[in-house]
Amino acid sequence: MMRKLTLAIAVIAPMLGHVAWAEDAIKIGYIDPLSGGGASVGEGGLKTFQYLADEINAKGGILGHKVEIVPFDNKTNPQETLVQAQKAIDGGVRYVTQGNGSSVGLALEDFVTKHNTRNPGKEVLYFNYAAVDPAMTNEKCSFWHFRWDASSDIKMEALTNYMKGIASIKKVYLINQDYSFGQSVRSDARKMLTAKRPDIQIVGDELHPLLKVTDFSPYIAKIKASGADSVVTGNWGQDIALLLKAAADAGLKVNWYTYYAGGAGGPTAIKQTGLDHQVFQITEGFANSGNQVAMDYEKAFRAKVNMSLWYPRAVNEMRMFKAAAEKANSIDPVKVAGALEDLKFEVLDGGTGFMRKDDHQFFQPIYISSFGKLAANEPFDEENTGWGWHLVSKIDTPQAMVSTTCKMTRP
Amino acid sequence: MVAGATRPRIFHECTVLELIVISTLNGVLFGMLLFLLSSGLTVIFSMMGVLNFAHASFYMLGAFFGFQLTKWIGFWPALVVAPLLVGAIGMAVERYGLRNTHKHGHVAELLLTFGLAFAIEEIVSMIWGRSPLDYRVPALLDFPAFTVFSTNYPAYKIFMLAVSVAIFVALLIVLKRTRVGLIVQAALTHPHMVAHLGHNVGRVFMVVFGVGSALAGLAGVIAGPALVTQSDMAASLGPILFVVIVFGGLGSLPGAFIASLVIGLVQTFAVALNGSLASAFGPLDPSAGPSALADIWNVTIAQVAPIVPYLLLVIILIVRPMGLMGTRES
Numbered sequence: 193m194m195r196k197l198t199l200a201i202a203v204i205a206p207m208l209g210h211v212a213w214a215e216d217a218i219k220i221g222y223i224d225p226l227s228g229g230g231a232s233v234g235e236g237g238l239k240t241f242q243y244l245a246d247e248i249n250a251k252g253g254i255l256g257h258k259v260e261i262v263p264f265d266n267k268t269n270p271q272e273t274l275v276q277a278q279k280a281i282d283g284g285v286r287y288v289t290q291g292n293g294s295s296v297g298l299a300l301e302d303f304v305t306k307h308n309t310r311n312p313g314k315e316v317l318y319f320n321y322a323a324v325d326p327a328m329t330n331e332k333c334s335f336w337h338f339r340w341d342a343s344s345d346i347k348m349e350a351l352t353n354y355m356k357g358i359a360s361i362k363k364v365y366l367i368n369q370d371y372s373f374g375q376s377v378r379s380d381a382r383k384m385l386t387a388k389r390p391d392i393q394i395v396g397d398e399l400h401p402l403l404k405v406t407d408f409s410p411y412i413a414k415i416k417a418s419g420a421d422s423v424v425t426g427n428w429g430q431d432i433a434l435l436l437k438a439a440a441d442a443g444l445k446v447n448w449y450t451y452y453a454g455g456a457g458g459p460t461a462i463k464q465t466g467l468d469h470q471v472f473q474i475t476e477g478f479a480n481s482g483n484q485v486a487m488d489y490e491k492a493f494r495a496k497v498n499m500s501l502w503y504p505r506a507v508n509e510m511r512m513f514k515a516a517a518e519k520a521n522s523i524d525p526v527k528v529a530g531a532l533e534d535l536k537f538e539v540l541d542g543g544t545g546f547m548r549k550d551d552h553q554f555f556q557p558i559y560i561s562s563f564g565k566l567a568a569n570e571p572f573d574e575e576n577t578g579w580g581w582h583l584v585s586k587i588d589t590p591q592a593m594v595s596t597t598c599k600m601t602r603p
Numbered sequence: 604m605v606a607g608a609t610r611p612r613i614f615h616e617c618t619v620l621e622l623i624v625i626s627t628l629n630g631v632l633f634g635m636l637l638f639l640l641s642s643g644l645t646v647i648f649s650m651m652g653v654l655n656f657a658h659a660s661f662y663m664l665g666a667f668f669g670f671q672l673t674k675w676i677g678f679w680p681a682l683v684v685a686p687l688l689v690g691a692i693g694m695a696v697e698r699y700g701l702r703n704t705h706k707h708g709h710v711a712e713l714l715l716t717f718g719l720a721f722a723i724e725e726i727v728s729m730i731w732g733r734s735p736l737d738y739r740v741p742a743l744l745d746f747p748a749f750t751v752f753s754t755n756y757p758a759y760k761i762f763m764l765a766v767s768v769a770i771f772v773a774l775l776i777v778l779k780r781t782r783v784g785l786i787v788q789a790a791l792t793h794p795h796m797v798a799h800l801g802h803n804v805g806r807v808f809m810v811v812f813g814v815g816s817a818l819a820g821l822a823g824v825i826a827g828p829a830l831v832t833q834s835d836m837a838a839s840l841g842p843i844l845f846v847v848i849v850f851g852g853l854g855s856l857p858g859a860f861i862a863s864l865v866i867g868l869v870q871t872f873a874v875a876l877n878g879s880l881a882s883a884f885g886p887l888d889p890s891a892g893p894s895a896l897a898d899i900w901n902v903t904i905a906q907v908a909p910i911v912p913y914l915l916l917v918i919i920l921i922v923r924p925m926g927l928m929g930t931r932e933s
Contacts, residue, residue, distance in 0.1 A: 232833075
């Protein structure tokens with residue numbers, strides 16, 4: 193009787209949430225914009241990570257340690273990021289995660305690397321879920337940095353492979369944010385389009401200030417005057433939402449090849465333009481991907497967090513963190529880092545990805561999707577527009593790989 | 604209009620003209636929005652000599668009140684109520700804040716409005732969060748007013764333009780042609796005399812500050828749906844307002860009007876231009892050889908568009924410190 197009771201308590205207690213946690217919680221410092229022009233995406237990311245932490249904690253945490261997300265507002269500013277990162281580390285954070293802005297990402301990568309050199313035994317890992325400047329896993333690569341999002345050149349490779357086959361593309365306009373990431377998008381687009389479709393004319397190549405423009409009408413007028421039939425942009429946050437909004441207002445009818453049209457405000461603006469399946473996005477997963485597990489997950493996520501799952505890669509990141517810690521049987525950052533290297537992992541939207549040891553870039557299947565009216569088997573719309581993302585092309589892991597120049601220094 | 608597919612070839616010569624026309628329209632529109640904002644600021648400055656750093660924050664309050672009231676009572680009532688609310692807050696700030704600090708001089712007043720700007724931003728983000736709000740253009744004005752060169756011009760933007768012009772005319776008339784304007788202007792230069800004549804100078808100042816704030820609030824209500832409504836909107840527009848009033852001449856309403864238009868047009872056209880030093884001095888291009896100058900050499904005018912107004916500010920301060928229409932150096 194007594195044994196049965198103890199057993200029952202042992203089984204039921206974790207379900208009630210009364211988990212006997214190991215002494216110290218794993219604090220993950222979430223360093224991203226929670227104010228300013230990047231706030232909309234930053235807040236979305238924070239909610240996502242909190243959901244993921246809750247999910248892990250509900251299943252007993254990582255090796256009995258509770259996972260705690262500690263937010264830090266970096267205002268999309270590299271300088272502020274370092275202040276916040278130091279604050280996080282002083283507060284006992286050994287894992288930081290960041291995504292918005294490669295300028296920020298590069299600064300953080302450098303900071304973490306220096307910190308770890310100077311403070312052996314107190315190493316910090318940087319989990320990057322969205323800063324996609326190729327430099328971070330090439331010339332500036334670091335052992336302490338891991339990236340789950342596909343880098344900008346992987347995305348552009350996939351995007352241009354798709355564009356290559358569309359004969360109607362004749363004139364392309366490039367518009368990007370004026371900082372490291374935007375510049376890498378523009379130069380990759382130029383290089384790859386010229387190589388794959390020499391007949392395509394690049395009729396415009398614009399760089400605008402990052403997250404500062406409130407009205408894109410002048411830029412839209414310029415795109416219109418150029419006679420472009422397609423626009424390629426890596427814009428994110430309000431820069432893509434407002435760009436599409438201005439296009440909607442002016443009635444600009446072109447095809448949009450984007451990295452992040454699905455972010456806050458983007459879908460609403462696309463619906464306004466009436467561009468049915470003419471705005472494309474490239475991601476590692478999306479709501480209507482057709483993978484049942486991912487779609488069930490999306491449903492549960494939306495029900496609880498009241499937003500779409502923008503970051504399937506964040507799911508992969510947190511789950512892989514757990515898997516690596518369990519593999520290493522330790523929450524020590526150095527051991528976790530070792531366990532992450534070459535770790536194979538079944539990603540949320542299906543298929544196997546792996547964290548390449550050479551440069552700490554995660555390779556995974558990539559999807560191109562278009563935004564418009566939904567088919568019967570596509571249950572998810574965005575921002576209550578009635579429109580949603582539709583699968584256009586899937587690129588499997590082996591085809592979504594690029595080489596690296598990284599020469600990693602290991603501890 | 605010719606069908607879309609053949610348009611580019613046939614109208615190719617027109618594209619430059621098209622760009623000019625559209626840029627002019629966009630520039631005028633942006634300029635008028637700037638004016639709507641700077642009018643309140645310049646009125647307050649000319650009356651009270653107070654450079655109100657919190658002015659853009661009142662603009663932001665207008666946008667957020669507009670958003671909230673639109674949800675509750677609809678856009679058109681909000682268009683009236685929100686500016687009144689902002690005006691009331693402005694009056695309270697003058698009555699209980701500025702009037703007390705006035706005796707400590709302008710620096711104290713300046714610091715008060717400076718602190719207020721931060722306080723308002725924090726309060727707004729505590730209530731509404733830091734993400735952009737879904738503040739939509741009212742359905743009644745959500746259609747293209749006209750089409751030039753196949754570019755639609757939204758009716759809402761025309762509405763913004765009309766409101767700005769109406770405010771300019773109304774302000775000029777009130778200040779220059781009515782008894783109220785007479786008292787207000789007299790109170791600025793000869794407050795004691797006006798008081799001796801039986802007018803309540805304190806109340807005049809309070810009302811002026813309220814009206815100035817209400818104008819900013821109005822600008823917020825109508826600009827909110829067209830631009831972005833979020834808690835950093837004050838910070839992103841604030842600096843350029845000072846450019847407008849300094850450029851136009853501190854305290855001059857017509858000056859602010861002209862300066863707004865000039866800055867609106869300059870900024871819009873700067874975006875439209877692709878020229879760079881490299882294209883202007885092609886053969887002398889230092890990037891032909893390795894050079895640290897190559898970066899500067901290849902920057903296009905479009906890329907520096909956002910700093911052009913500040914460049915104008917520096918130039919005007921050097922050449923004509925009192926501004927375009929200003930009468931005193933201050």
